[in-house]
Amino acid sequence: MDNYSTSWAPQSGLVVGAWLVTALLVVGAVVNVLTGDGSGLLLFALATIAVGAYAVHSSVARPRLVADAEGLRVRTFGGTHRLPWEGTTYRLRTTRRLGRDGLTLEIEHEDELYVLGRLDLGTDPRDVAEALDDLRAQD
Structure with a gap:
């Protein structure tokens, strides 16, 4: 028997895109802090956590x-x-x-x-x- 193995992981482009979106959401959250928009900050913070969690998990747990x-x-x-x-x-x-x-x-x-x-x-x-x-x- 040969030593053949194969692996599967999230697509690299999707992971890079998630990191970019996370960075943009952080910038949006900072803008909301500077403008004093509390409800906008809450939305940006929740979106940042969700997309950031996907980006971190997809980067750390490779290959799945x-x-x-x-x-x-x-x-x-x-x-x-x-x-x-x-x-x-x-x-x-x-x-x-x-x-x-x-x-x-x-x-x-x-x-x-x-x-x-x-x-x-x-x-x-x-x-x-x-x-x-x-x-x-x-x-």
């Missing part, structure tokens, strides 16, 4: 998922979680919210559940599940 002959590695704020193929299951889950279907890849190992979507993986979760099937079949 790595698969190789030994199993999977899922990266979170809590560190890297190693999941051997044995005892690990994954499935695609479709949920309907606000009239739209959302597709996620759910990875389960013992008492842990990781839910990864298109933004986390940088690609369609169906493609990732197919690649995981191919890697697992090599085992």
